Amino acid sequence: MQDSEIQKELTEKEEQSAVAKVFNYRLVKEKTAGGLMYILTIASLVLVVVMGIGLYLKSAPIFEEHSLGELIFSSNWRPLKGQFGFMPFIAGTVWVTVVAVLWVLPISLLTAIFLTEYAKSYVKKYVFPALDILAGLPSVIYGVWGTLLIIPWISNKFAPHFVDFSTGYTVLAGGIVLGVMILPLLVSLFIEIFSSLPTELRDASTSLGATKWQTSKKVVLKKSFPGIMASVVLAISRAMGETIAILMVCGNLPEVPRSILDACYPIPALIANNYGEMLSLPQYEAALMFAALILFVVVLVFNVISRVILYRVEKSYA
Amino acid sequence: MKHFEEQMMRFLMFVATLIVFGFVFSIVYAILKQGWGSMSWDMITKLPGGGFYIGKEGGFLNAIVGSLYIVGASTILGLIISIPVVFFLNVYLKSQSKTAYIARLAYDVLFGIPSIVYGAFGFTIMIYFGLRTSVLGGIIVITLLIIPIFIRSMDEVARNFPRDILDATYSLGATRWETIAVVLRQIAPGIATATLLSIGRAIGDAAAVLFTSGYSDSIPTSLSQPAATLPLAVFFQLSSPIKEVQNRAYAAALVLTIIVLILSILGRLISSKFSKNKL
Amino acid sequence: MKIPFLDKLFTTSELLSNATPDRKFVSDNDSSEISVENLNLYIKGNHILKNLNVQIPDKKITCIIGPSGCGKSTLLKTFNRLIDSVEGLNVDGKIMLHGKNILSENEDLTHHRRKVGLVSQRPCPLPMSIYDNVAYGCRIHGIKNRKNLDKIVEHYLKAAGLWEEVKDRLNTPAVRLSIGQQQRLCLARSLAVEPQIILADEATSALDPISSKTIEELFVNLKRDYSIVMVTHTLRQARRIADYVVFMYLGEIVEAGEASQVFENPQNELTKKYLEGAFS
Numbered sequence: 001m002q003d004s005e006i007q008k009e010l011t012e013k014e015e016q017s018a019v020a021k022v023f024n025y026r027l028v029k030e031k032t033a034g035g036l037m038y039i040l041t042i043a044s045l046v047l048v049v050v051m052g053i054g055l056y057l058k059s060a061p062i063f064e065e066h067s068l069g070e071l072i073f074s075s076n077w078r079p080l081k082g083q084f085g086f087m088p089f090i091a092g093t094v095w096v097t098v099v100a101v102l103w104v105l106p107i108s109l110l111t112a113i114f115l116t117e118y119a120k121s122y123v124k125k126y127v128f129p130a131l132d133i134l135a136g137l138p139s140v141i142y143g144v145w146g147t148l149l150i151i152p153w154i155s156n157k158f159a160p161h162f163v164d165f166s167t168g169y170t171v172l173a174g175g176i177v178l179g180v181m182i183l184p185l186l187v188s189l190f191i192e193i194f195s196s197l198p199t200e201l202r203d204a205s206t207s208l209g210a211t212k213w214q215t216s217k218k219v220v221l222k223k224s225f226p227g228i229m230a231s232v233v234l235a236i237s238r239a240m241g242e243t244i245a246i247l248m249v250c251g252n253l254p255e256v257p258r259s260i261l262d263a264c265y266p267i268p269a270l271i272a273n274n275y276g277e278m279l280s281l282p283q284y285e286a287a288l289m290f291a292a293l294i295l296f297v298v299v300l301v302f303n304v305i306s307r308v309i310l311y312r313v314e315k316s317y318a
Numbered sequence: 319m320k321h322f323e324e325q326m327m328r329f330l331m332f333v334a335t336l337i338v339f340g341f342v343f344s345i346v347y348a349i350l351k352q353g354w355g356s357m358s359w360d361m362i363t364k365l366p367g368g369g370f371y372i373g374k375e376g377g378f379l380n381a382i383v384g385s386l387y388i389v390g391a392s393t394i395l396g397l398i399i400s401i402p403v404v405f406f407l408n409v410y411l412k413s414q415s416k417t418a419y420i421a422r423l424a425y426d427v428l429f430g431i432p433s434i435v436y437g438a439f440g441f442t443i444m445i446y447f448g449l450r451t452s453v454l455g456g457i458i459v460i461t462l463l464i465i466p467i468f469i470r471s472m473d474e475v476a477r478n479f480p481r482d483i484l485d486a487t488y489s490l491g492a493t494r495w496e497t498i499a500v501v502l503r504q505i506a507p508g509i510a511t512a513t514l515l516s517i518g519r520a521i522g523d524a525a526a527v528l529f530t531s532g533y534s535d536s537i538p539t540s541l542s543q544p545a546a547t548l549p550l551a552v553f554f555q556l557s558s559p560i561k562e563v564q565n566r567a568y569a570a571a572l573v574l575t576i577i578v579l580i581l582s583i584l585g586r587l588i589s590s591k592f593s594k595n596k597l
Numbered sequence: 598m599k600i601p602f603l604d605k606l607f608t609t610s611e612l613l614s615n616a617t618p619d620r621k622f623v624s625d626n627d628s629s630e631i632s633v634e635n636l637n638l639y640i641k642g643n644h645i646l647k648n649l650n651v652q653i654p655d656k657k658i659t660c661i662i663g664p665s666g667c668g669k670s671t672l673l674k675t676f677n678r679l680i681d682s683v684e685g686l687n688v689d690g691k692i693m694l695h696g697k698n699i700l701s702e703n704e705d706l707t708h709h710r711r712k713v714g715l716v717s718q719r720p721c722p723l724p725m726s727i728y729d730n731v732a733y734g735c736r737i738h739g740i741k742n743r744k745n746l747d748k749i750v751e752h753y754l755k756a757a758g759l760w761e762e763v764k765d766r767l768n769t770p771a772v773r774l775s776i777g778q779q780q781r782l783c784l785a786r787s788l789a790v791e792p793q794i795i796l797a798d799e800a801t802s803a804l805d806p807i808s809s810k811t812i813e814e815l816f817v818n819l820k821r822d823y824s825i826v827m828v829t830h831t832l833r834q835a836r837r838i839a840d841y842v843v844f845m846y847l848g849e850i851v852e853a854g855e856a857s858q859v860f861e862n863p864q865n866e867l868t869k870k871y872l873e874g875a876f877s
Contacts, residue, residue: 026707030493037406040399041417044424044469047462051431051439058442110327110334118331127335129586130342136515136582137345137575138522140549144556144571145345148352180341187338211320213327234430241432243525244553268434268525275438275529292438296431303430307423414684482721485679486783490734490790491711500733503724 052296059290061282071290077254084287086294091256092171092264096246097239099175099260101232104183109228112190113216117202135184143248146177151249154261163261169251172260177245182235189234193227193313194220230309237302241295243268267291346575353572356565362573366535371555371563378555378570383537384545387453388527389520392460396516399461400468401509405501408476409484409494422473429466434525436463441529454541456531463526464516471515475508476501507592514585518578524549548574630655630824631676631794636690638671640683645671647848649690653841658816658825660835660856663845664876669828672845673796676826677713678706694794711738714787714823716800720779722771723786727754727763730771730782734790749789757785758815777808784815795819797827801834813838832872836860844868 062071066084074085115124155168197220205215221228251263252273275288360377367376403421411418440459449455483504487497502509524547532544533554548570555567631653638646646668653659661669674680675692678699691698699709711734723730731750732740740746750767754760759781763774771782780800787795797816801809816825817838829835835842839856844865852859852868863869870876 026493026496027705030495033402033495034406034410037402037410041403041406041421044403044421044428044466048424048427051435054439054442055435107334107337110331111338114331114335118328119335123335127338129582130339132582132586133342133346133579134338136518136522136578138518138524138549138578140522140524140552141345141349141571141575141578144352144552144568145348147556148348149344180345183338183341211324213324214320216327237430238432241430241434243432243434244549248553248556268432271434271438272525272528275441289438289442292435296435299430299432299435300427303427304423307426311419311423412682412684480721482717482719483723484682485715485717486721486723486786487733488679489677489710489713489715489796490737490786491707491709492734492737493707496737500723500725 048300052293052300055289055293055296059286059293062286062290065283075256079281079284079287082283084283084290086267086291088254088256089265089267089270089291090294092250093240093266093268095171095257095260095264096174096178096250096266097236099171100178100182100239101236103175104179104186104235105232108183108186108190109221112187112194113220115187116191116194117212117216117220131184131187134180135188139181139242139244140248142177142181142245146173146245146249150176159261166261167251167263169249169263170261171250171257171264173249174246174264174266175260177249178239178242181242181245182239185238186231186235189231189310190224190228193224193231193310196314197223224313226309227313230306230313233302233306234310237299237306240266241268241299243272247272267295271295346579349568349571349575352568353575356569357572358569361566361569365537371558372560378546378548378551378566380535380537381546381548381551381570382573384453384531384534385521385548387538387545388456388460388531388547389517391453391457392464392520393513393517395457395461396464396468397509397513400465400472400512401502403469404472404476404505405498407473408479409497409501425466425469425473429470432525433463433523434528437526437529440526444530450542451530451532451544452542453531453538453545456527456545456547457541459526459530460520460523463523464520467516467519468512471512472505472508475505475512479504507588511585511589514581514588518581518585521577522549522574524553548577631826632691632693633672634691634693636672636675636692637688638668638675638680639687641685645848646675649850651843651850651853653824653826653843655824656820656822657840658820658827658838659841659843660839661826661828661843661845662832662835662871663851664871665830667845668848669845670798673798673826673828675700676794676796677710677715679710679715681706711790712793714790714792714795716780716784716787716795716797718799719803720776720783722774722779722782725771726768727771727774727782728767730786731789734786738790753785753789754782756788756819757781758811759785775808777804777811780804780808780812781815784812788819792823794824794826797825799828799830802830809834832874844871846871 062084065082071084071086072090073087074083075087076083076085077088111127115127119127150173151168153168154170154173155166158172159166159168159170201219201223202215205219206212210218246266247269250266250269252265252269253263254265255262257264271288271291274284360375362377362382363379364375364377365379367374407418407421436459440455440462444450444455479501483500484497487500527547527550531547533546533550534544535546538545551570552567552574555563555570558564558567633649633651633653636646636649637644649672661672663669671680675688676699680686680688688700690700692700694712723733725733728750731753732746735746735749740749751760751764754763759778762778771779774782780803801812804812813834816827819825820840835856841854842856842859843853844851844859846867852863852865859868860872863872
């Protein structure tokens, strides 16, 4: 009797240690997997930092001979003579982006309000896929479309009213193409913001006798103002980095444009057109890397600001 | 007065939405029309022959295959890297964790960085390691480019993952790692749409592969050879002054557009099957 | 409802003991009760549970009652440490189970959680087949043999009174079951890992009256082998099935005791008012 009890106790002990091993094995797996995934997760942050540092180091040589102010504000772009004034490219980027945002902002706001406040679900069923397609089309396709339709239109129909001759490869063409490209982004961001507003807000307004548009204007738009601004900033940063489509329709003349019917040369187009070819000139390579650095920094700052605002907006109604 | 304003705004909104449609149709129609006219069987089944770039024989099979290689490999790599990240963000970390906040912000920022910057950065890295423009370079840069897309869109689905299911598995004694099977099954539709989205972005991106995978008239047989891609086939051939070469650009654009349209429709089908009217 | 516990020819324990020889969780003494000592719980500085002291008896149905927001569910989630996933959590005090403090850091959570099953408010089948739902827990804990799994699945689906309804479609997705069936499936899933304690968080509130009656009957039958702790909103349910009652209000335990005593002769003024329906 006693023997069997001891026996029992012993097996129990054995079992317990075996259990401990089995469980440890599972916990080790849990911990290792966690550690590896943690590294992957943090790698994003590392990548951002490494990119910044890498671009800075690569563009450092240009600072040896030129000051930052000179690089940014000078309009002289003669790489072979060692003159690197980025003003034409910065101006080109700004012009194209401003034109794009100006015409697309009202359209995307109206569309988003229409879709969230007015449209029946069957309308959405057609509009959403259309926006999907617009968002999914590659940059180069927009470029082809621009050269097929927009360039001839500007050159033959639009520009003759204002100037004697235009090739069509202009700020305007860039603005139009770029606008269509950021349209789906803006609409989807706006829709997200509008539909996160609680319905009670709208009900409160309509039950006071406001029409739908008055409600949209005074409640929906007003309440979502920070979100709208953040979305616009985000869209601007997207627009500034767009490369191939812009390259195909902007004309690529390194001069500061004076009107929307002048050609321009945005920063991404500069990089794409010249990088890899001029590596024999270290200063030139550094200058192009500096261009990438400008883009990187501006996009980074714009993105962080707008994302932080958008997170807050999202959270405040969640 | 206020009713007049209401009517006017309704009209404007209607017009705005029509304009959106107008652009979609205009783009798709222009590409289809121009592309169809230049399309032939040879285009998609033959490699560029001698004198191809002055308008002689051949097709752009090299670009189609090159794109498939790069997109296929980077999609697989992207999935392998981003699924653990999404899982970690949503299961290992608590919902209000600082780490999760910063990581999400970082991925959102990476998503916003232009592909040309990825390309330039990737190229300097390749030079640093002594790599030439090659399939491998293209795969690496495109993988980096699509990881944020993968993570963002899967994360959106995973964040709405019902907590109850996790609680249920925990209370059966599962470790956090062991819930992965359940989590993956639950967010499978999200993974599918994220994959389609990423493929679409990967196949259409020209700026990142411009410096990294280069261009070649033959199909690469190893990772260290350069490869042509569809967007670049469009871009380079369109800049040619010769009509026949330009036509090939349109045909390549048609192929690219059709691929993207199919991806978009598939994505729509999957997401409409599993969720409601979400863009 | 007939529960085939008597013709229990095997148990998961026996099968499990071949895979992972961890079979010491069926209580063979009467220490299976949970004993809460000076439990305080804060979430982001808010005092949610205030100095709780309570003994939960073995092999009985204990109902935690009280108005919503009184901390019942939080207490329940503390029992199996699901509360851990809340940000800004701070707990002190002890929850003793088998002479071990389950709140102590180095307690193996997975081991502990298996011993404490949970049936949640809404049935939440895992995104897999009916069979896999029940087998999931056992697979995690190391049972791989298909034959044994078959036996376990059948046994516990019978225990949850679901076997007859689903035996021909074990491989269909669990979400196709009705809500009531899903809840019984969740119960079967919890039972399959052989817990000692079953926590039920308003397990019947999402169900239709007939399904909730079925679940209640199951609980009454199950208390032969398990200690059941349930949170409930409906006093009537508590009156029907509770052996022991804990009344909570604003994070404190106002009164706890035998059901008959608490319901018929409440000692505290607040309990009396609550039972009379003066507030809820």
